[in-house]
Amino acid sequence: MVRRPSWAGWHRRDLGTPADRATFTTLHTASQAAPHLRAGLTRDGAVRSVRHLRTLLGTDAVALVDTATTLAWDGSGGHHAPAASGHAQPVLRDGRTLVLGPAEIACDDAACPLRAAVIVPVTSEGQVVGALAAYVPDVGASLVRAAVEVARWVSAQIELAELEASRTRAVEAELRALRAQISPHFVHNSLAAIASFVRTDPERARELLLEFADFTRYAFRRGGEFTTLADEMRNIERYLELEKARFGSRLRVQVLVAPEVLPVVVPFLCVQPLVENAVRHGLEGRSGVGKVSLGAMDDGARAHIWVEDDGAGCDPEVIRRALAGDPAGDSIGLGNVDARLRQVFGDDCGLVVETAPGAGTKVSFRVPKYAPGVRPD
Structure with missing residues (x-):
């Protein structure tokens, strides 16, 4: 016994x-x-x-x-x-x-x-x-x-x-800087797209205006260092709806997200800037159709998140400077997102960028499904 x-x-x-x-x-x-x-x-x-x-x-x-x-x-x-x-x-x-x-x-x-x-x-x-x-x-x-x-x-x-307190102030400053980077590109283009529907399709214009309001409410909310991947993806859907109104059939989007990773907590606005980069670099400057793919999959103790475009690609040295925080870089918030990921989860959770001239760009990162002290605000 x-x-x-x-x-x-x-x-x-x-x-x-x-x-x-x-x-x-x-x-x-x-x-x-x-x-x-x-x-x-x-x-x-x-x-x-x-x-x-x-x-x-x-x-x-x-x-x-x-x-x-x-x-x-x-x-x-x-x-x-x-x-x-x-x-x-x-x-x-x-x-x-x-x-x-x-x-x-x-x-x-x-x-x-x-x-x-x-x-x-x-x-x-x-x-x-x-x-x-x-x-x-x-x-x-x-x-x-x-x-x-x-x-x-x-x-x-x-x-x-x-x-x-200093870390919190630094994060808030980084988010303000990121929002400032996003707004000039996105607000002007979105309002222009909405205006194009006001006479020809008022109902469509109304729907887009509501999407724009929801997007900006989320992106410019006060406080909040972290959010769930589910909330981040919902806001990306709003963003893409507005971009589709702008580019029409020229923009093709593929989304693949595993339900089990939706509750994973991520830094606020860590995926949307990557999607905005993909749309800009995948479509602007070309006349044909551009494809943007994004996804999030289970990867053991982590979630694997990626954004990819089939655009013109980029010189890796330009990406290196962007990740180093070069203000002259052409990638919206890339260094900001990379720095926040590394600060919260460690250097092995920073951005991985695969690109070359003429070969498109893929940006990915992995975050733990659970990290002590990291929870949605």
Whole structure:
């Protein structure tokens, strides 16, 4: 007879040596504080994290201050909270750890245990942005060392928050740049195509105008770093409907998308610019029919996405410059899309471009079906 392990019994066992248990407790407490500090040194984050910081230090009270005010206080002696910002001013000015004694801390309440404090700077990118203050009856060397380490850990979380904010600003700037690249080409041509139907086929003009409105609503939406492949493909259908109105029978489109990859999350506007390139380079400058193919297929743990045209092709050196971000390049958003794919999923998920003069162009990439932290907005 095989007996199943008793998980309840396992939880009752200790976690090893006292040092092991202390390490586990410290890491667990830090993990509870970290999410609240990842938005930066804000009042809400300070209020939610300060009790965990006090647990880490084991002190009677802990305060978090920024350069202007006391953000949060936890522990006894709450009447000292308004003064914490004043206590921290020398630290905020020179960035040095400060130990205060009864002359600076003691109050008229004989029952108040707070008689001393150690105050440590909290920094971000080399600048003092706040301070951590630990209040106790008496300051020892071990508390100073512990407060310095906890403040360094808080500083690391604040810096990570700033890095995330910088990354978000960079992505938003890239999307604005991409939208600026798309709009001059697409808006003029679409409106011209719609205008051509106003007298001859008003109903068709109305349908195209609605497609144009839906396309621009999606393309110029506020925020949103990621979307699903299904939403991206729906918007590409709108784009192609407008281009077919412009080129008529000269544009042939083939779409092959496996249903199982439609929920895959991709960077916003990562496929449409490739399709726009294919239409431009596949049809413009030629009098005959041009074919554009696009598809997305299951590829194990990844989705394989491609766009291909049978146009004039291109010198590979021109493509290399476009991928490097050369603003003089003729490919709409190619470097932008490549950079965002690599930033989110890694270098092996960047664009692969196959082209040569007279041989058409195929652009493809692979993205994981699931990536931690990547979800549609």
